[in-house]
C-alpha cells in the first residue's frame with residue numbers, strides 16, 4: 001500500500017503540491033489533472049527523485065523519505081526517457097539489467113510483442129519516437145515488481161502498440177500490483193483504470209471510480225466528466 005500524508009512541494013514560489021493526502025491499495029490508478037498540475041512531481045516524490053518540503057510517503061507502512069532500497073520495488077516509465085544515443089538497444093537492455101540486478105520477466109516476450117527484434121542492434125539515436133517509447137516500455141515491464149509508475153506511457157505509440165500496452169497493464173494489475181498511470185488520453189485511461197485521482201490546484205480534487213465521477217459531474221461520458229471539471233474551474 002502507498003500512503004501519502006499532507007504532501008507539500010514548491011519550486012521557488014510555484015506551490016505545486018499543497019497538501020496531498022492519498023491512499024492506494026492496489027489496481028490501476030490514473031493520476032489525472034491539467035498540464036502543470038503536479039502529476040509528475042507527485043510520481044517523482046514517490047520515487048524519491050523529488051524531495052517534498054513536508055509531509056510523508058509510506059509504502060507498506062514504512063516511510064520512504066530519505067531512503068533508497070524501496071525503489072527496487074518500483075518499475076518506473078519516465079515521461080521522457082533520456083537514453084544515451086550512441087549505444088544499441090541490446091546494449092541498453094544489458095546495461096539496465098546489470099544496474100538493477102533485479103529479477104526480470106521474459107524480456108523476449110516483450111521484444112516480440114512490440115516487434116523490437118529488428119531494432120536490437122540499432123543505435124538508440126536511429127530509432128523513431130514511437131520505437132524509443134516501445135523500448136522504454138520494454139525496460140519497465142521486463143522487471144517484475146509490485147509497484148509500477150507509468151508517466152504518459154502512450155506517447156508516440158501506434159494503435160496496435162497501444163492495445164498491446166493496455167493488455168499488458170491489465171495483466172500486471174491482475175497479479176495484484178499497484179500501477180499508477182498518468183495520461184491525457186481519456187479512452188486509454190477509461191480502458192485500464194480502477195480509480196481516478198484528479199489533481200487540481202495542488203490538491204486531490206476527486207478520488208474514486210469513473211462511474212462515480214460521471215455521477216458527480218452529471219455527465220454520461222468520462223471524457224465529458226473530465227472536461228466538466230476543467231470548465232468549471234478554468235472557465
Ligand SMILES: Nc1ncnc2c1ncn2[C@@H]1O[C@H](COP(=O)(O)OP(=O)(O)OP(=O)(O)O)[C@@H](O)[C@H]1O
Pocket residue numbers: 011014016033034035036037038039040041042
Ligand atoms: N525541476 C523543476 N524545477 C522547477 N519547476 C518545476 C520542476 N519540475 C516541475 N516544475 C513545475 O512544477 C509544475 C508541475 O509540473 P509537473 O511536471 O509535475 O506537472 P504535470 O501535471 O506532470 O504536467 P503535464 O501534464 O504537463 O506533464 C509546473 O508548473 C512545472 O513547471
